[in-house]
Structure formats: C-alpha cells, structure tokens
Amino acid sequence: MTPRSTRPRERGIPEATVARLPVYLRALQGLAERGILTVSSEDLASAAGVNSAKLRKDLSHLGSYGTRGVGYDVDYLVYQISRELGLTQDWSVAIVGAGNLGRALANYGGFGTRGFRIAALLDADEGVVGDEVAGLRVGHIDTLEDVVSAERVSIGVIAVPAVAAQGVCDRFVEAGVTSVLNFAPVVLNVPPAVDVRKVDLSIELQILAFHAQRKADGRATAPPAGRIGAKEKA
Amino acid sequence: MTPRSTRPRERGIPEATVARLPVYLRALQGLAERGILTVSSEDLASAAGVNSAKLRKDLSHLGSYGTRGVGYDVDYLVYQISRELGLTQDWSVAIVGAGNLGRALANYGGFGTRGFRIAALLDADEGVVGDEVAGLRVGHIDTLEDVVSAERVSIGVIAVPAVAAQGVCDRFVEAGVTSVLNFAPVVLNVPPAVDVRKVDLSIELQILAFHAQRKADGRATAPPAGRIGAKEKA
C-alpha cells in the first residue's frame, strides 16, 4: 500500500470499456470460485473472449492494479471493477410486466451477482396481480409511483408489450427513475438526463440473418466476424 | 427503372450500419401501418432515434433509394432493407430451453416481424417436454440434431442456464448451425466460422449502474449519453 500516485484514473472511462467490464467481472468471479488467486492478462482475456492488449488497456483505465511479472490479484480486481461499476452499493430495480419475460427476469438468480435488488414486479393485468414469482408478490401497475419513491428505485425495467412501453417509461421518468432497461421493441422517448438501454431480440435475430445470408450468398466478401463471439477453440 | 449504375452497393455494409437497419425497418413499418407513403430522413431518423446524417449515410450503403426534395418511399424502403437483411427468405430457428425465457421468446409474436419461423422448442427437463407453448410442442433436447437437419435450422437460440450453454452450443455447431443467439451469461467458445451474438441482462444492468453512479457521484464529468436512448422530447 505505498502511496502511489493517488491519482489512478482521472474520470472518463470509454464507453466500450464500460461495456466489457461486466464480462471481465464475471470471468474473474468464475476464477475466484475455482480458488485461483492470480491471473495474467492473457488468461483473463481468453476467459472473457477478448484480446489481451485490449484487456490491459481497459484495466489501465481503472488504475494500475496489476503486478508486472505476475498478473492481477483476482479478488482485488473483482473489488475494483465492482466498485467502478457501482456494484458495491445496492440498486433497487422495479420490473414492470409479469409475463414470461418479466418472470424470467425476476427469476434470474441473484440478478447476475449481487448489487441489484428487485423492489417490485408489477403488472396491469388483474389476473396476475397477486401471483407469487421468485418469492415476490406481483403488484398492480398503479402502485408504480408509490413503489419507486418508497423503495428508492433507481432502475426501471420494462417488460411489457410494445404498445404499453412508452406509457410505462413516462411513468418511471415522472416518478424520478433515471435509468431504464427496455425489452419492448420500440424506441423510447425520454428527457436527455435519462439513460435508456435496449435489449431487443428481433434486432439480434435480424443481424444474425444478415450475416447468415452473407455466408449463404456464395463465399462472403469477408468472414462473419461477429461483433461479440467468434473466438477460436480453447 | 432507368438502368442506373446497376451497381448500387458493392458489398460490405459497415457493421454499425447493419445493427441499425432493423431499427429503421421497424420505424418504417410503423409509418406504413399509419398509411404514410413517404418520409424524409429527418423524420425517419427522429422515429428511429438517430441523427439524420447518420441515417442517410446508412441508407446510402444500400443504394440510392431516396428522391431529393421528397424523401424515401416507405414501402420501397421497407422492401430494400428487408432484402438486405435477408428477411425476404424464411429462417428456421430452434430454441433450446423452455423455461420462462424460452417461453417468452417463443411467444414473441411473429418473431419480430415475419422472416423467422420457430422450428422447435427443446428442453432437457422431462417435466416440460410435451408442454404446448405458443402452438408448439416442447421437444426433447436429444432430438436437437434431428430437428436441425430435418428443419434446416440455421439459427440456434440458447435460453438455458449458464452451465448448460456451452454444451448446447457445441451440439448446435456440430449439427451445422452457424448462427447462435445466446441468452446465457457465459462466453461461448465456437469455431471462427460460427457467428455468436449475446444478450445479457446482467451486463446491461451493470452498465446502467455505472452511469447511475456517475450521476449520483456529484455532478458527472459528462452527461450520461446512453449509447442507445437519451433522446429529446418529440
């Protein structure tokens, strides 16, 4: 614990790096569970499916947490990434929509890891209100505002049909939620201060179809080079 | 139908553009349903949540399908984008995992739009094999290879727990599937010729948490600027 520069990072982690940190975190937690104490950038990169230089550069944005000639201390790095991502505090999440998707989300064990607490699961359908899902009782959509303020919900998850999504989003925003995760296939309109992320099955399928067509349309001009996967064998 | 250059695009649409085409397509279909025949890049961009210059450049990669001073013919553009994405042919999709997530996917009406056909919904749990979901009977995982070859499945969807994902993926690959959509929170290992896309709830949540923390940690250095959303009012 030498004093170091005391100024590891100076704010401003590239968005592309932020998007990969959760992947590194998961890989590290897997290593930790297997009792591995130290890992090199090469090994961690391989576990996370990225280039090792990219991994090192990503981590360098958080500070100098590695030891040359040795690698990274797994537990320490888990802690640093968790802290950077804001997972050392708990975030309350409200899920709207208790259909199959909402239930799948609610059952998503421990919500990735810890750090997220499902404060409520709401639905507009009287038929499902009152059901128990993942140890939670489904509440009525009309209690959204109460739940958000009582439970200090900071992240809203929208798992309702497309036509209802903007309405739910507006209510979240009105209630003070500034982070929204949207599973409905619509573009949400929100004020600039609100952060929206989208998860969209049909978009992913269509992107796959595009590349599949490439492969089928006679020899493609370039290999698929999927943005995410396409790694070589272990 | 003037002869034009007959060489509208020459192969090689940027990946970033491909990822946005489905969004444009959906926006256009919405316009078409409302009976709108023509749209300007400005209006379409607004509906899709992007910058109009970006939209024009994206569309220019497909060819010159607009009319200066007027805009784009909605139906024609729908057709061109569909064709480019490979949606004018049908793709057979097999979903493995008939839990809440698998069911949610199977029920995802018309699978976005048309273009995708669910050839099978499979599960390893004898308890759910035989259930009817979305007009489909859940089959046993052991029939995966048969289904893939009999139904000419080209896209495999993995909606199983993390520990089972790699195994299912291997079976898909072995059976000849070259496009995989993975919902399990693991990095899949596949040969280079296979295209994998990942949808991961907990990663999205963690990215939101990062930005939320930024907002909370005193005035952020920069506004959130969510990759996806954060548009202004209509």
Next chain:
DNA sequence: ACGCCCTTGTGAAAGCACGCACAAAGTGGG
C-alpha cells in the same frame, strides 16, 4: 419553361477503438 426551395447523397474532418510491439517493472534463481 424557369427558377425557387426542399431533401438527398457524400467529401472531408474529427473522434474512437483496436491491436501491435516494446520499454518499464517486478520476480526468482544462482
């Protein structure tokens, strides 16, 4: 038939992201 006005399509510039390759830094053996 002419000219005004609107909107597309695209050069050019700026900003990011990626990956190579290497110097710096730390470990362990002799």
Next chain:
DNA sequence: CCCACTTTGTGCGTGCTTTCACAAGGGCGT
C-alpha cells in the same frame, strides 16, 4: 547481488464511426 525471465502498461499507427456542411438533383408553383 546480479541476471534472465515474465508480464504489465502504453505510445503509436490504422481503420472504422460519426458528424458537419454543401453541392447535386428533383419537384412544384407561376
């Protein structure tokens, strides 16, 4: 105590993305 080896952290070149700004093209009113 020194040297050989390992692995990090990063400067730099390259290519992709985004955005601006505007010339070219086409419709419409007169």
